[in-house]
Amino acid sequence: MAGLHLPSALDLARSQFAFVVVWHFLYPAFTIGLASFLAVLEALWLATKKALFLDTFQYWLRIFAVVFAMGVVSGLVMSYQFGTNWSVFSDKVGPVIGPFLGYEVLTAFFLEAGFLGVMLFGLKRVGPKLHFMATCLVAIGTLVSTFWILAANSWMQTPDGFGRTADGRFFPTSWVKALFNPSFPYRYAHTVVAAYLTTALVVGAVGAFHVLKDRTNPRARLMFSMALWMAVIIGPLQIVLGDLHGVNSYHYQPTKVAALEGQFDTEQGASSLIFGWPDARAGETRFALGVPKLASLYLAHDPNAVVKGLKAYPRSRWPTNIPLVFFAFRAMVGLGLLIVLLGVTGLVLRWRGRLYDARLFQRFAVAMGPAGFLAVTAGWIVTEAGRQPFTVYGLLRTADSVGPVAAPAVAASLLAFVVVYVVVFGSGMAFTVHLFGQTPGPHDPGPPGNEPIRTAAITPVLAASSAPDRFGAGDAHAVDTRS
Amino acid sequence: MSLALPLIWAVLIAVAVFAYVVLDGFDLGVGILFPAVRGHEERDVMVNSVAPVWDGNETWLVLGGGGLFAVFPLAYAILLSALYMPLTLMLLALVFRGVAFEMRFRARHEREQKRWDRAFMGGSYVAAFCQGVALGAFVQGIKVSGRAYAGGWWDWLTPFSVMTGAALVAGYGLLGACWLIWKTEGDLQGRFRHLAGRLAFGTLVFIAAVSLAMLFLSAPFRARWLVFPRAAGAALVPLILLGLAWVFFAALKQRREIAPFLYALGFFLLAYVGLGVSLWPMMVPPSVTIQDAAAPPATQAFLLWGASVLIPVILLYTGYVYWLFRGKVEVGAGYH
Numbered sequence: 001m002a003g004l005h006l007p008s009a010l011d012l013a014r015s016q017f018a019f020v021v022v023w024h025f026l027y028p029a030f031t032i033g034l035a036s037f038l039a040v041l042e043a044l045w046l047a048t049k050k051a052l053f054l055d056t057f058q059y060w061l062r063i064f065a066v067v068f069a070m071g072v073v074s075g076l077v078m079s080y081q082f083g084t085n086w087s088v089f090s091d092k093v094g095p096v097i098g099p100f101l102g103y104e105v106l107t108a109f110f111l112e113a114g115f116l117g118v119m120l121f122g123l124k125r126v127g128p129k130l131h132f133m134a135t136c137l138v139a140i141g142t143l144v145s146t147f148w149i150l151a152a153n154s155w156m157q158t159p160d161g162f163g164r165t166a167d168g169r170f171f172p173t174s175w176v177k178a179l180f181n182p183s184f185p186y187r188y189a190h191t192v193v194a195a196y197l198t199t200a201l202v203v204g205a206v207g208a209f210h211v212l213k214d215r216t217n218p219r220a221r222l223m224f225s226m227a228l229w230m231a232v233i234i235g236p237l238q239i240v241l242g243d244l245h246g247v248n249s250y251h252y253q254p255t256k257v258a259a260l261e262g263q264f265d266t267e268q269g270a271s272s273l274i275f276g277w278p279d280a281r282a283g284e285t286r287f288a289l290g291v292p293k294l295a296s297l298y299l300a301h302d303p304n305a306v307v308k309g310l311k312a313y314p315r316s317r318w319p320t321n322i323p324l325v326f327f328a329f330r331a332m333v334g335l336g337l338l339i340v341l342l343g344v345t346g347l348v349l350r351w352r353g354r355l356y357d358a359r360l361f362q363r364f365a366v367a368m369g370p371a372g373f374l375a376v377t378a379g380w381i382v383t384e385a386g387r388q389p390f391t392v393y394g395l396l397r398t399a400d401s402v403g404p405v406a407a408p409a410v411a412a413s414l415l416a417f418v419v420v421y422v423v424v425f426g427s428g429m430a431f432t433v434h435l436f437g438q439t440p441g442p443h444d445p446g447p448p449g450n451e452p453i454r455t456a457a458i459t460p461v462l463a464a465s466s467a468p469d470r471f472g473a474g475d476a477h478a479v480d481t482r483s
Numbered sequence: 484m485s486l487a488l489p490l491i492w493a494v495l496i497a498v499a500v501f502a503y504v505v506l507d508g509f510d511l512g513v514g515i516l517f518p519a520v521r522g523h524e525e526r527d528v529m530v531n532s533v534a535p536v537w538d539g540n541e542t543w544l545v546l547g548g549g550g551l552f553a554v555f556p557l558a559y560a561i562l563l564s565a566l567y568m569p570l571t572l573m574l575l576a577l578v579f580r581g582v583a584f585e586m587r588f589r590a591r592h593e594r595e596q597k598r599w600d601r602a603f604m605g606g607s608y609v610a611a612f613c614q615g616v617a618l619g620a621f622v623q624g625i626k627v628s629g630r631a632y633a634g635g636w637w638d639w640l641t642p643f644s645v646m647t648g649a650a651l652v653a654g655y656g657l658l659g660a661c662w663l664i665w666k667t668e669g670d671l672q673g674r675f676r677h678l679a680g681r682l683a684f685g686t687l688v689f690i691a692a693v694s695l696a697m698l699f700l701s702a703p704f705r706a707r708w709l710v711f712p713r714a715a716g717a718a719l720v721p722l723i724l725l726g727l728a729w730v731f732f733a734a735l736k737q738r739r740e741i742a743p744f745l746y747a748l749g750f751f752l753l754a755y756v757g758l759g760v761s762l763w764p765m766m767v768p769p770s771v772t773i774q775d776a777a778a779p780p781a782t783q784a785f786l787l788w789g790a791s792v793l794i795p796v797i798l799l800y801t802g803y804v805y806w807l808f809r810g811k812v813e814v815g816a817g818y819h
Contacts (some may be wrong), residue, residue: 066585072538073581077574079548083563084570090563091630094556095778099786102553105546106793113542114797114804117535125807171779403564409636413571420575424602428582431589 010402012410013085016417018384020077022377023421027071029376032146032192033199034064035139037226038119042132051442056219059440060203063432065120070428072113074421085410087403089391092169096162096178097152108145112138143192150191154184156392157383158252170392182252186245187383193238194379197339198372200230204342205369206436208362215356219440224365225355232343239336243298249386250299253393254308256386259319260329261295262288263309270295270307275330278322283311285326320388328381335375342368488784489777492554493766495790499550501755503543504614505658505748510537512659514580514607515652517600519678524814525671526600530587532666532812537584539801541577554783557630558766558776564632565625566617569639573613580606608652615651619644619693622758623700624769643696650689654751657682661744666812672740679743680735683750687728690754694721697761701769704761720757724750 007015038060045053079101082090090098118126118134126134161177162170172178204227210220250257262278262285263270272294276285293303300307310318319325342365349355387393391401510533520526533540551559563570583603590596620639627633660679664672697704708717727749734742762768766776777783 066589069538069581069585072541073578076541076545076577076581079545079552080563080570080574082552083548083559084567087560087564087631090552091556091560094552094559095782098549098553098556098559098778099782099789101549102546102786103789105542105549106789106797109542109545110539110797110801113538114800116538117804118807121535122807172781172785175785403560404631404633405564405567406636409567413567416571416575420578424578424582428586431586 006407007411009405009407009410010399012407012414013402013405014398016085016410016414017081019414019421020074020081020417022380023425024071024074024078025376025380026373027067027074028142028146029195029198029373030202031064031068031071032142032195033197034060034067034203035135035142036196037199037203038064039132039135039139042128042135046128046132052218052222055442056222056440059219059438061120063435066428066432066435068116070425074425077417083403084413085403085405086391086401087405089396089401092396092401093156093392096159096170096172097155100148100152100155100179104145104148108141108148112141112145115141146192146195147188150188151179151181151184154187155179155181157181157187157249157387158183159392159395164395168396183245183248186241186248190238190241190245190379193234193241194372194376196230196234197238198376200227200234201339201342201368201370201372202436203227204231205366208365209436210439211356212359212362212366213439217440219442221356223440224362225350228343228346228350228355228365231339232347235336235340235343239340242333242336247299247301249383250307253387255310255313255317255319256325256383257299258308258310258313259322259325259386260382261307262322262326263295263307264311265309266306266312267309268296268306269293269304270299272298276326278326280318280322317389317394319386321385325382325386328378328385332375332378332382335371335378338368339371339375486774488780488787489554489773491787492550492777492783493764493773495794496547496550496555497755497759499543499546501752503540503547504755505751506540506543507537508611508655508751509533509658509662509744510540511580511607511611512655512657512662514604514659515611515656516659516663516675516678517604517607520671520674523596523600527588528667528671528812528814529663530584530603532663534584535808536805539804541581550786553786554778555766555773555776556778558771560630561625561627561632561767561771562621565634566620566639567636569613569617569620569644573610573617576606576609576613578606579603580610607655611652611655612648615648616640616644618651619647622647622697622762622768625767627767627770643693643700646689646696647693650686650693653682653685653689657686657747658744658751661747665741665744668811671814676735676738676743679747680732683728683731683735683747686747686750687724690724690750694757703769707761717760720753720760724753727753 038057041053041057041060044050045057115134115137118131119138122134123131155178158181159170159178160181161172161174161179163173164170203223207220207222207224207227210217211224214220246257258264259278261270262273262276264278264283264285269292271290271292273285273288273290276288276290278285296305296307297303299305310322345361346355346365349358349361355361389398390396391398513529513533516529517526520529548559551562579602583599583606587596587599587603590599616639619641623641623643625632625634626638657679660675660682663675664679667675698708707713727746731743731746731750734746764773765771766773
């Protein structure tokens with residue numbers, strides 16, 4: 001047919017969901033790890049009473065406040081997306097995964113929201129011990145929240161513990177099976193470690209940036225050092241978890257794995273492709289360059305195992321965007337290897353006592369700051385685009401999940417989301433980067449108004465100059481509050 | 484049990500929505516009062532009064548959404564499609580507001596702070612108005628066929644829903660003003676007292692207007708409110724409201740600090756009960772009942788076990804946080 005081909009309501013709804021969820025996850029990917037990091041710093045402060053830890057804590061707490069707020073409001077949007085754009089999905093699947101979201105709110109969101117206020121504003125009011133408890137509760141809240149939301153997501157990937165009515169609605173038969181569905185343990189471990197790595201890379205980059213400016217700054221050195229320990233311990237762990245997760249997907253979601261491997265034909269001793277261009281129409285991957293038998297080795301743990309290609313399944317079950325899955329997977333793995341390289345190099349330099357002098361390495365650490373966000377996003381693209389054309393893998397098609405909202409309404413709201421997110425979250429993120437650029441100093445004031453408990457007197461002049469968030473030294477009441 | 488479960492959940496969801504309305508109501512109200520208070524120190528005090536609690540307040544909205552998805556998935560599916568535009572706008576407005584909360588205190592220069600102030604204020608107005616519009620669209624009835632919304636994407640926009648939108652802006656403004664009477668002192672408190680009087684008058688006029696309009700909206704509403712013997716019980720609601728209005732204005736006059744807030748909550752509770760009387764037992768008026776919309780008993784029971792333990796715990800620690808931040812907010816106390 002000739003003429004203009006307008007996107008359907010389905011395409012628009014998919015774009016909208018992809019846009020808001022990818023944007024949203026950037027925040028939890030960072031705050032899950034940052035909350036735990038803050039709890040560790042505060043524990044170190046309480047144990048040693050060294051100002052170094054409190055100052056570093058305050059520095060990151062300020063950043064946490066801004067990022068967490070963005071995570072909350074972008075997450076609020078997510079809790080309504082299922083209904084606004086995917087109402088048929090909600091009606092059919094709500095009885096099984098709805099309670100997981102309900103429990104997420106009851107066990108995690110209220111906990112985080114309640115104690116975040118204490119964490120940000122309450123140090124003076126409750127004293128260090130109770131304040132530490134609030135920090136821990138917020139950190140635990142982030143992990144509990146991840147637990148429930150990933151249970152829901154994993155159920156959509158590898159559904160279990162359910163039955164279906166005559167008209168195709170799902171109902172629960174075993175909560176244990178539905179919750180601990182086959183891919184959930186792997187996905188949970190892989191995602192939490194990814195979030196910790198993302199935080200470590202950001203903290204490491206900020207530390208490296210300030211070590212480059214002043215190699216004697218103890219707070220910068222602390223961040224840099226702690227982040228590199230984290231990277232070298234959990235970087236390799238993440239590769240192992242990723243491999244286990246991959247094997248699990250190979251068993252339960254073979255079309256996803258075939259797509260991410262770019263493998264169309266069933267092969268014995270399947271090779272793993274380093275590069276190629278999967279052409280779904282032709283049913284082959286062009287320009288393929290691979291390592292023989294490697295895919296069989298890591299998927300079946302046997303170099304000569306038979307690995308099924310996409311052609312073993314009807315075309316109607318193939319992921320709709322195979323190149324996207326294929327390249328996102330390579331991006332994730334490539335970044336993962338770079339992260340391991342960063343951690344291992346850091347360890348070698350530390351061993352040689354040159355960690356704080358190796359300027360080239362420090363620049364590398366700065367450059368790796370965003371790598372966690374990119375890897376996490378690529379990973380989610382692999383798993384979500386790889387689940388297509390289904391919302392509930394193998395059982396409910398995406399095309400049969402979309403709501404009755406007309407295309408112009410979806411287009412208008414998509415446009416509004418893009419504009420608002422870019423403007424509002426864009427300036428929030430620009431501000432976060434500005435905070436990264438601020439030198440972590442002694443007597444860091446933390447979030448404005450959250451003066452740490454100290455015996456040392458702080459002179460008004462010093463306080464004003466260390467309160468860069470206000471309008472500067474000219475602002476009389478910024479001075480007052482800290483005198 | 485299988486018949487009782489949906490009713491228990493309907494009440495619980497109604498309570499969660501009410502908790503949201505009054506809690507986020509007063510902190511949205513703080514933004515709604517921004518045009519009446521220009522000084523940036525005064526505005527800091529206003530925002531400080533809600534800064535430690537707004538996030539928890541907004542969580543009730545997530546519970547409303549997430550809870551509905553779990554225990555009344557059909558209602559969640561129909562309502563969110565039908566109210567697509569006002570709810571999307573509301574969420575975007577809350578995005579503006581949530582980020583402005585953090586950013587207005589950290590603005591690096593005056594112009595930037597003005598911008599975030601406008602975002603905070605605009606976000607509060609749009610969110611409140613859209614919630615009111617969504618309420619109006621819900622009350623006036625939603626077209627359903629089979630298990631899906633069958634109307635168009637502009638059905639929600641009617642003179643009635645615009646009126647309920649404006650009513651909620653006034654009502655949230657009232658809650659905000661009463662909250663600030665409680666949390667401030669001196670001149671500033673005097674200004675909020677003055678504003679609370681005017682906003683209370685506006686809110687009561689809106690409640691009367693919306694109630695009258697509802698009588699013209701549909702025959703079942705008329706039957707419920709005007710035909711004896713039900714009308715005898717229903718007539719209590721406006722009578723109690725009049726009594727409450729009397730004690731509210733008296734409390735303002737006596738310069739009481741907490742009472743006006745509690746009486747204003749009373750206005751909301753009565754209006755809410757009035758709505759409940761009109762709509763019972765509909766989950767999506769006029770055609771989907773609470774029983775129709777309910778998830779299978781296994782689902783409702785599973786979440787109810789958790790909710791019956793967790794909601795009391797949540798109320799306890801939320802209460803603790805409010806208690807922790809009790810007392811007046813001082814002028815010039817910085818971001819707190």
